[in-house]
Amino acid sequence: MSAAPQLIGSSGDSLREAFGKSLVDLAERYPDFVVLDGDVAGGTGTHHFRKHYPRRFYQCGIAEQNMVSLAAGMATVDLPVFVTTFAVFSLRAVEQVRLSVAYARRNVKIVASHPGLDVGPDGASAQCLEDLAMYRAIPGMTVISPADPLEVAAATEAMLKYDGPVYMRSGRSPAQRIFEHKPNFTIGKAQVLREGSDVTLVACGxxxxxxxxxxxxxxxxxxxxxxxxxxxxxPFDHATLETSVTKTGAVVSAEDHNIFGGLGGAVAESLALHRPAPLEMVGVRDTFGESGEPDELNHKYGLTPAAVAAAAKRVIARKA
Incomplete structure (x- = not known):
């Protein structure tokens, strides 16, 4: 099959669409990887890859445990494998991820769409607010949550170059562009997007x-x-956070996830171990979501710029 067209960068792309398109863009340069889907290719963006590379696409049906086990088996013969499903469905296969992928250190990349309140009208049963915490807790797992479509493309290629198990979030809603050009993406390295001196805002997704x-x-x-x-x-970039906090003296974490165990947990651990400073967490406060449009849910559960700004003012007031 001839090389597929470059697809990344369309205005209004969601992170899931960016992921699916990036697989197409990378397929010629990385001819060995395959994609496994749990009957949701239209929802994960991998329908783009299925269209262009059907012989490298495996439909596993609604059987996530079997899909992960199959991926682990494929990886034993040095075949890089992407496993794709919705974030909440990936939790069904955590035992297989833990033992068959992470414990065995197989080169399997799990990419999950529909995380957090971004799922919107599908409601609490589909809004995965626990995935970052669960995958962070599995030994040997790398955990990634990119911010915009171009970073998704960069992260997908970085995952292909990385030998080992990875979990990455994508997203359902059209994503605001942050980067003008595809950024350099290094696994384990954070990036300062705006410099400041009074407070550090650490965010993902x-x-x-x-x-x-x-x-x-x-x-x-x-x-x-x-x-x-x-x-x-x-792995969390303790050095970048420590450098920033040494300058600002106060931190706000912001994530579309439960405040326990995800980015807020990673930041709290880093501060406790490397550079103590007051911290405010912006995220879902240990509750399930509900049905509603993402913007409505963001306002109700405090995942807005105003909420981040208010947390910044609170944490600045707590400086010693």
């Missing part, structure tokens, strides 16, 4: 855009906020 908007609002009030894109939650 869709909350990076919200944090940048919050920083602009704070600047109008005379508050200088540094924004750090922590796209890799594990």
């Amino acid at each position: 869709k909350m990076v855009a919200q944090s940048l908007e919050a920083a602009a609002h704070l600047a109008e009030k005379g508050i200088s906020a540094e924004v750090v894109n922590a796209a890799t939650l594990k």
Whole structure:
């Protein structure tokens, strides 16, 4: 089959569409990898890959445990494998991920769409607010949550080059563009997107855009906020956070996830071990979501630029 067209970068792409298109863009340069799907290719963006490379696409049906076990088996013969499904469905296969993938250190990449409140009208049963915490807790797993379509493309290629198990979130809603060009993406390295001196805003996924908007609002009030894109939650970039916090003395974490165990947990652990400082967490506060449009849910559960800015003001007031 001839090379597929370059697809990444369309205006209004969701992270899931960006992921599916990036697989097509990478397929010629990386001819060995295959994609396994749990009967949701239309929802994960992998329908693009299925169209262009049907012989490298395996439909596993609604059998996530079997799909992960199959992926682990394929990886034993040095075949890089992507496993794709919705985030909440991936939790069905955590035992297989733990033993067949992570314990065995197989080169399997799990990419899950529909995380957090971004799922919207599908409601609490489909809004996965626990995935980052669960995958962070599995020994040997790398955990990634990119911020925009171009970073998804860069992260997907970085995953292909990395030998070992990885979990990456994508997303359902159209994503705000943060990067003008495809960024350099290094697993385990955070990126300072905006420099500041009064407070550090550490975010991942869709909350990076919200944090940048919050920083602009704070600047109008005379508050200088540094924004750090922590796209890799594990291994966490302690050095970048420590450098930022040494300058600002206060931190806000922001994520579309339960405040326990995800990015907030990673930041709290890092501060406790390397550079203690006051911390405020922006995220879902240990509750399930409900049905509603993503913007409505963001406002109800406090995942907005205004909520990030308010947390910044609170944490600045707590400085010693």
